[in-house]
Amino acid sequence: MNKNTKYKDILKTGKTLAALKSNITGYLLILPLLIGLIIFTIYPLLLSLYNSFYLDYDGFNNYSEFEFGFGNYIKAFSGYESKLFFKSVGITFSYAVIMVPLGLVLSFAVALFLNQKIRGMVVFRLIYYIPCLIPSIVNAIVFGYIFNSEDYGLMNTFFASIGIPAREFFYSASSEAVVTFAVMSLFGVGGAMLIWLAGLKSIPQSYYEAATLEGSGYFTQLFKITVPLCTPYIFYQLITSVIGTIQICDQVYVLTSEGGRDYSLLFYGVYIYREFQRNNFGYSAALAYMLFIVIAILSAILFRFNKYVYYEGDN
Amino acid sequence: MKVVKKLLVIAVMLVTLIMPVGFSACGGGGTNSKSEITIGVMNNSNEVRAINDFKSAYMKKYDGRSVNIVKITGTLDNWIIKQQNAGELPDIIQVYDYSCGYWTNKNLFYPISDLMARDGISEDDYFSSIMDIAKSGGDGKVYWAPRDYNKTVIAYNKDMFDIAGVEYPDDDWTWTDFVATCNALNAKAGEIKSAMNQTVFYAVDGNLNWEAVYYPAIKSYGGDIIDKENGTAMKNKDAFVKGVSKLLALADDGLAKPPSEDTVPFSNRQCAMQICVRPDIVSYVNNLKKSDGSVPIDFVSMPAYDDPDVDISYIGMGCTGYGITTNCSEEKLDLAWDFIKLIITEEGQELFSSTGSGFPVLTEMAFDDNATYRKYIPGANHDAFYKFPERDLPMNYLAGFKPEAHLDIRQVLTDSMLKGAYRAEDRTAFYNELEARLNNAIGK
């Protein structure tokens, strides 16, 4: 009896000791992440929320000087500011709706081309991926010149030589500015392309061989084998692409920090940053929170598609 | 082996990157000693060069003192706000004339009237239009020290006039004369282009995007950008539109380069005339200087409108200057004042005008026939840079009006004028939209 209870006690204390040691080591290892989460994520999140309830809070004066309430949120929907708000929402939304699918499809197509056993594939891969490796400044430098709105830019000089009137590109007050920007961002398909390549490589060659033996053509194989097996990658790309596109800021900021002529390039991220630069901490916090809510909703919706995704090891 | 190779390459890269940094780091690093003042300047090579010239003169004159130059990032106004929030404003800061009123009202500057009186510097030594800007605090005190006096003039390429057989313009010329000259030059565009080996030619680059060019046009016709009494945009809108249209007509008729900020055709021998100010002429001289050392550039005053609607044909002028900030501590006040004094008295003005890009703000020096600034292009019509002082128009359309709206109003103007006006398909709609945006900026 004594021996047994002693043994159990030893085991128990041994277990609690081990658990304690485990806890301590775990927290030690997690400590940087934890501190980082609290200081750089959770605290700013709450502070931002708090700021957003003070009308036109300028970030550095006393809170008591500002009106408490939903003022900042109402401001976005009323008066002249609402014009900017709805314009930026419109631009961001229409851009995302068109460019996210387009980008996915185009990068997938490029990856398909690259997935062959061709010599020099490494070189091609490098060339296509370069635009994703360089700072957004370089884009502004070179595309700012190519698509310059005066007869100084490359495109307009070319147009002048063949007799077409100069186009305004980024300086346009209409949607032409966003279209030019979309063309510029098409150069960034290399990033997604790498992910597709990984996905394509993970499909065993035997599937294709079996399908060819059964007599199915290229496109049938594409849609019946490749695409379904790539669904995890499609899912991942879709989510990151949507979240990234909605937040576009620095690629536009280097071109025009104020949103372009007549606000034709005022993406939502640029709008928020513009307000921050004018020291409207309260208003920009409110705008950023609305963005957060939209992203959360979109993520929730997109995660529902998870059930369509085929995972290896599932049936 | 592969890993070692890779690490080696990276190590080499890092060393090559860090080495030049080591060399360049020798330059900076100022000690925050008691005898060091900090000066904030625009991030612009001309401004940096100018302040460095002043700095060397200052440090030579006052042994043992040092100056730390800080360059501004982003736009001046935002930078000042950021530094104010962080409590780190420099002791002296450079602001352009149009921001002077705004910042004076925000208590950024320390008044220097008493210091000027103490050291025997009189306000009457300077151009009165500039002193008005320096005294925008409403209490008659001088808050800001101007560095130069920049009146818009027209620089023209004598060679092109010779090729076209057009007479050189006269300081008293009218707008009709001006348009006629443009047309005459345009008629011979082909010859000029082949002589200059260029494919593009405009009679004039009007610098139309610049407020020193379009504000005088608006004001000459009786309009104004802001109606200060009523607190609305566009005083006398018809006059506003008339003035702007007069300028746009030049571009519409193909006489002037369309408004833009991206090209410099005058330096490239692509246009015959250029509306400019004194600091610009240095690069024109550098680019147009011929192999025999002669410079085919001369200057003429801005033409006067001969329209019966126009009372005075205003000529835009501006300047930049420095102010001692309220952040400057008591001990350093004298150090900072000595620097400012150096700039605005003869010593500094002499130094600045010898570079060619500075026109002295001391009237005595400006009117002197043998002044240094005249030696920059000997024989040229330097009088154009100060003639007709009664037509001076400083860019103070916002003076004394709602300081909190200044930044937004200026932003609207920078966005739209005149490039937006030129590009608008429906100009009437454009002006209405501009009015709405200005009213919105005012209303904040």
Next chain:
Amino acid sequence: MHGKKLALKITSYCFLCLFSLFFLFPFVVMFLRSFFTATESLAIGSGLIPKVFYPKSYLDALDPDFLKYTGNTVIVIIANVVGKPLTAAMAAYAFVKVRFKGRKLIFYTAMCTIMLPAILTMIPVYKIFVDLGWNNTLLPLTVPAFFGGGFLNIFLTMQFIRSLPKDMDEAAIIDGANILQLMFRITFPLIMPVIVLVAVQSFFGAWNDFMGPLTYITDERLLTIPVGIYNKFFTAVSPLEAQPNVQMATGVIIMIPPIIIFCLFQKQLVDGVTFTGLKA
């Protein structure tokens, strides 16, 4: 069958070459424009072939300001390349191998941070840095790298650790090693590939980061390359200050280091994508 394959190969090759032209076109333009003189690059309709060949614009691009910015960027990169993989690996190891209370809670909180728009946290964090007095230092860019390294990096490392065989661990435990020894001696050397991947990605992140320095750094002497160049050329008042030819030369120069790093670490980067563990 062979003919069909050959035809497919040829058409693919044609398309690939066409795409390459498309992708390379901007950089060719940039390269050609970098040989203009400053004045000529501002001429109307100056095109791509300069009248005066001016390779000195590369020397002009490497002026003391640019070297200053490069130095700052190197410091930031070193901090990021060291800090991010280290803290990410520590956290990943803890999540996978160590049982501690609240593990799941912290993990899911960290996962939710992906959804946060970066701009939302940047603005209050700026204020925090100002209050801390880090305003005139490079600390706002270097210190956060040592605090977790981003959730995606942690997740990547976790997937990799999970895929490692467990028998080494068990052997070590039997030999009496504690958790730290286990981590450093056994697991870390094995996860070198993913550490390299995280380090390389941190390099690109730090080299290309624009919003960070733009927001947190107001002192011109401490700017990193992207914001330094933006400040130097894009906030110019007069067109001559903008110096298009030097802009182009600078653009060419700052493309080189990322390309070199990519070429060196291509294998890791491409393989690393496979390990994103999309088979969750």
